[in-house]
Amino acid sequence: MAPWRSSRASDDGVLDSPESLAREGYACHGAELYRYALSRLSDDGAAQDAVQETIVRAWRAGARFDPARATLRTWLFAILRNVIIDHAAARARVAALPAAVAERGEGQMPDPMGSVADADLITRALGLISHDHRTAIVETYLRDRPYDEVAAELGVSVSTLRSRVFHGLKQLRHTMKMMVVEP
CATH class of the missing domain: 1.10.1740.10 (RNA polymerase sigma factor, region 2, helix turn helix motif)
Structure with missing residues (x-):
């Protein structure tokens, strides 16, 4: 019991x-x-x-x-x-x-080629950030899973997971800016 x-x-x-x-x-x-x-x-x-x-x-x-x-x-x-x-x-x-x-x-109308390019850029940028941050973003933000469920699965606290998502998104934005070639 x-x-x-x-x-x-x-x-x-x-x-x-x-x-x-x-x-x-x-x-x-x-x-x-x-x-x-x-x-x-x-x-x-x-x-x-x-x-x-x-x-x-x-x-x-x-x-x-x-x-x-x-x-x-x-x-x-x-x-x-x-x-x-x-x-x-x-x-x-x-x-x-x-x-x-x-x-x-x-x-x-949305540009399907632009969407494909955006998805490719995000995928490549995700590959360049740390594993912990990438996992946190993919599981909570992209797969829309509850924070407490993901935190338990990863063996970290919810606040740690939230921090990883926050800093991971920050890294992702910075990485994407660096990858985009401005005309």
Whole structure:
């Protein structure tokens, strides 16, 4: 039996699975998580999605919950905070798309050859930055995987992964500028 401690009083005080942990987390703190997400995202649907993603991540990471380090409530709010950060980053990427289209000129069709050239430039530039930075960018930014999942897979903290993405994107931009030949 796994050592998950229940935040609710139960007979033995132990939950028997990550599923039980996630189920109890939602039952005890779902409404509170939703209110917090709604206050941060200002969108009912996005707040519901954020709470759902939080519970799914809690279920997946249930084995890492340590009641000696934090209560179930605190742990769930930490997960929700990361979900909201990921959601905001995704919103920013989507918001940047119309600006990129506007730079080409309204009504213009995208240039498929330019897209191929851009993809080739990015691929070559990715090959020139450090392995850690490249992995962080590919897994989180390009494959759009959750930071906590990638961090666990790589054996680093989420803050370390976020730092690698930040500095990796900075290196990537610099490398691409150096690779582009200006007319």
